[in-house]
Amino acid sequence: HPKLKPVETSQDGIAIAxxxxxxxxxxxxVSQARGAVGTVTPPMSTGxxxxxxxxxxxxxxxxxxxxxxxxxCPYGAITLEEKGEPAKVIKxxxxxxxxxxxxxxxxxxxxxxxxxxxxxxQIEAALEENPEDKILCFICNWCAYAGADFAGVxxxxxxxxxxxxRIMCSGRVDTDFILEAFKQGANQVLVGGCHLPSDCHYMxxxxxxxxxxxxxxxxKLEKIDTDRLRLEWVSATEGxxxxxxxxxxxxxxxxxxxxxxxxxxxxxxxx
Numbered sequence: 020h021p022k023l024k025p026v027e028t029s030q031d032g033i034a035i036a037x038x039x040x041x042x043x044x045x046x047x048x049v050s051q052a053r054g055a056v057g058t059v060t061p062p063m064s065t066g067x068x069x070x071x072x073x074x075x076x077x078x079x080x081x082x083x084x085x086x087x088x089x090x091x092c093p094y095g096a097i098t099l100e101e102k103g104e105p106a107k108v109i110k111x112x113x114x115x116x117x118x119x120x121x122x123x124x125x126x127x128x129x130x131x132x133x134x135x136x137x138x139x140x141q142i143e144a145a146l147e148e149n150p151e152d153k154i155l156c157f158i159c160n161w162c163a164y165a166g167a168d169f170a171g172v173x174x175x176x177x178x179x180x181x182x183x184x185r186i187m188c189s190g191r192v193d194t195d196f197i198l199e200a201f202k203q204g205a206n207q208v209l210v211g212g213c214h215l216p217s218d219c220h221y222m223x224x225x226x227x228x229x230x231x232x233x234x235x236x237x238x239k240l241e242k243i244d245t246d247r248l249r250l251e252w253v254s255a256t257e258g259x260x261x262x263x264x265x266x267x268x269x270x271x272x273x274x275x276x277x278x279x280x281x282x283x284x285x286x287x288x289x290x
Contacts, residue, residue: 031070036054074113074131150204165254181265189211197236210233243278251264
């Protein structure tokens with residue numbers, strides 16, 4: 020990532036520098052080379068590398084061994100030895116994107132620190148008061164959330180109607196989360212991720228899975244206006260763009276307010 024991990028790739032143990040990144044000056048190339056050396060030296064000298072404890076876990080009792088998690092994991096961190104058997108997570112290879120958890124039809128995969136229960140608790144807390152006047156935003160850690168943060172540090176103002184839930188990747192956004200937000204009476208829902216096709220921090224997989232999942236979900240939203248659900252790509256440096264998106268959505272709050280009040284009753288039997 021150009022801002023957060025300028026010399027690292029999405030694959031652990033591989034660093035880049037100089038013109039392997041893009042055409043640039045000798046000065047920048049040397050600086051990046053030093054950064055790359057500093058990145059790879061610790062694991063090379065110790066024979067070990069550390070990872071954040073944001074990894075997937077499989078509930079073997081509920082897992083039916085359908086194989087979707089193995090199919091969609093961009094890192095090959097989930098294996099299925101035999102159809103119908105519980106999946107296994109290779110934690111050293113897992114990077115915590117959460118794509119597998121969002122795609123699991125049995126909800127058998129749990130993400131440490133970003134579990135379904137934790138995210139749904141945040142949804143409930145964010146929409147506890149006057150949900151019909153709130154925009155609930157699921158935004159990825161690496162780009163959209165960083166873009167929102169950049170807007171803040173740059174003092175680029177946007178309306179206070181938005182409520183933000185940080186996730187590691189837009190691919191982690193289960194459609195159950197979106198449905199829960201509307202059941203709680205949210206006026207609108209925003210899912211923000213990294214730009215297509217190549218900016219996703221997770222091997223270019225998360226944002227594509229998010230887009231595919233939300234496109235299919237829109238077709239099922241027969242009871243509410245699909246304009247209330249928005250998917251946007253925002254980079255870490257696009258603070259102004261993020262602020263503009265929130266302003267545009269905020270302007271439409273009066274348009275959807277009455278529908279938002281009725282939505283919990285309309286969706287009470289949906290699941």
